[in-house]
Amino acid sequence: MTEIISELPVRPRPTSNESLLGYVLRVMHANGYVGQSSVKTIFKIAVAQLGNQSVNSIHFPALQKTMQKRLRLADDDIQRCFKNEWDGLYNGSRVVADYSIRKPRVCLACLAEHQQVDRKWRFAHITHCHIHKQPLFTCCPQCNFAFKWSPELLEKCPKCELVWSKELIESQPPPPWLQYEKSLKPALRKRFIEDLYEMAAVAMRFYDMQLTRFRSMPQDIWDFHGLFDFSFRLLVDADFRENQLINRINFWRINGDFKVLNERSLQLLNRQ
Ligand SMILES: [Zn+2]
Numbered sequence: 001m002t003e004i005i006s007e008l009p010v011r012p013r014p015t016s017n018e019s020l021l022g023y024v025l026r027v028m029h030a031n032g033y034v035g036q037s038s039v040k041t042i043f044k045i046a047v048a049q050l051g052n053q054s055v056n057s058i059h060f061p062a063l064q065k066t067m068q069k070r071l072r073l074a075d076d077d078i079q080r081c082f083k084n085e086w087d088g089l090y091n092g093s094r095v096v097a098d099y100s101i102r103k104p105r106v107c108l109a110c111l112a113e114h115q116q117v118d119r120k121w122r123f124a125h126i127t128h129c130h131i132h133k134q135p136l137f138t139c140c141p142q143c144n145f146a147f148k149w150s151p152e153l154l155e156k157c158p159k160c161e162l163v164w165s166k167e168l169i170e171s172q173p174p175p176p177w178l179q180y181e182k183s184l185k186p187a188l189r190k191r192f193i194e195d196l197y198e199m200a201a202v203a204m205r206f207y208d209m210q211l212t213r214f215r216s217m218p219q220d221i222w223d224f225h226g227l228f229d230f231s232f233r234l235l236v237d238a239d240f241r242e243n244q245l246i247n248r249i250n251f252w253r254i255n256g257d258f259k260v261l262n263e264r265s266l267q268l269l270n271r272q
């Protein structure tokens with residue numbers, strides 16, 4: 001039996017700054033669907049694959065076909081809107097190849113305003129919304145429920161049903177690494193971000209004696225603010241960096257099984 005895929009009654013158009021998954025969820029929400037499993041029913045995206053959606057994903061061609069039918073969108077429109085989503089997020093030759101996070105992290109004020117998920121929120125170091133001067137959230141500020149990708153997240157907490165509004169969260173200045181990034185010209189910005197993630201690679205395995213390369217950001221990190229705060233200070237504050245490197249040698253000396261390594265060997269390792 002052939003399955004008939006029908007058009008959805010409400011078909012909002014994608015915008016240039018929103019993520020592909022955010023757009024799919026916005027469409028779902030506009031048509032009254034709730035729950036992660038409804039995304040599988042309508043767009044055939046497995047729940048486990050929700051956080052991986054992008055034009056680079058191996059599942060994208062199938063999603064694109066479904067979008068054409070459900071949303072009456074041409075291939076070109078879909079490609080044009082989402083082709084930049086992965087810009088800067090992946091480069092296999094870097095110390096951290098993939099900068100993206102998979103779990104939801106959102107500005108509640110942006111969602112309250114237009115229910116769109118900004119594609120830049122996927123960068124691990126973007127922890128703050130520069131429009132609303134508010135931190136991005138991974139959990140509900142009222143009930144602490146850890147967000148999952150579902151259509152109703154665009155409007156309210158799926159658990160306690162707190163409705164997002166612009167006034168919910170007090171504004172805060174952006175964290176120093178985002179202020180610094182914004183102050184740079186585009187060419188320097190790219191270099192700075194690479195340096196920042198290189199420091200993050202050091203920070204994520206700080207007491208490891210060899211610099212580890214990361215194919216992706218570890219998915220068990222819950223405090224990205226703390227990670228990039230530390231990484232940024234390592235990068236720009238020479239005194240802080242020196243102190244941390246001394247701490248590291250002390251840790252190795254006290255805790256490690258490094259009896260055959262002398263002080264000079266430890267110092268050399270520390271500078272690699
Ligand atoms: Zn915002």
Ligand SMILES: [Zn+2]
Nearest residue numbers: 140143157160
């Ligand atoms: Zn809640």
